[in-house]
Amino acid sequence: MSERKCLECSAKLVGRVDQKFCSDHCRNSYNNRLNRDSKNLLRNINNKLRKNYRILDSFPLKEGKTKTTKMRLLDKGFDFEYITNLYTTKKGSTYYFVYDLGYLPLDNDFYMIVKRE
Numbered sequence: 001m002s003e004r005k006c007l008e009c010s011a012k013l014v015g016r017v018d019q020k021f022c023s024d025h026c027r028n029s030y031n032n033r034l035n036r037d038s039k040n041l042l043r044n045i046n047n048k049l050r051k052n053y054r055i056l057d058s059f060p061l062k063e064g065k066t067k068t069t070k071m072r073l074l075d076k077g078f079d080f081e082y083i084t085n086l087y088t089t090k091k092g093s094t095y096y097f098v099y100d101l102g103y104l105p106l107d108n109d110f111y112m113i114v115k116r117e
Contacts, residue, residue, distance in 0.1 A: 048082040049098055056101040059113050070109040087116075 004013040008026035013019050021027040055076045059066050073080075080096075087095040087102065095102040095114065104112045 045082065048079055049084065052078055052082055052098045053101060056098060056103065056113055061113065061115055065112055065114045067110055067112050070111060073111065
């Protein structure tokens with residue numbers, strides 16, 4: 001029977017036969033290293049979605065909606081590539097949503113910001 005070793009530090013393992021790590025520290029280090037790339041990608045996307053949400057939420061809504069310009073959104077750092085879902089009305093208008101706040105492109109670079117109830 002071969003000697004079992006920790007997957008992170010290669011220390012000799014003593015105890016359970018299905019044991020893979022010598023300590024919690026080694027287990028955490030191994031898994032953090034293994035998932036580093038995917039977690040950074042998700043973290044960056046979630047940060048952009050949060051930022052977009054905060055920007056949309058910064059506009060005061062009257063009766064659940066308001067209007068603004070594309071430049072005002074861009075000046076605040078809004079990134080139009082990051083949304084959570086789309087909603088198309090029966091008339092064919094497409095709303096772009098970041099969670100429960102959305103926007104509808106209008107004419108002349110204006111946008112209507114709405115909140116889904």
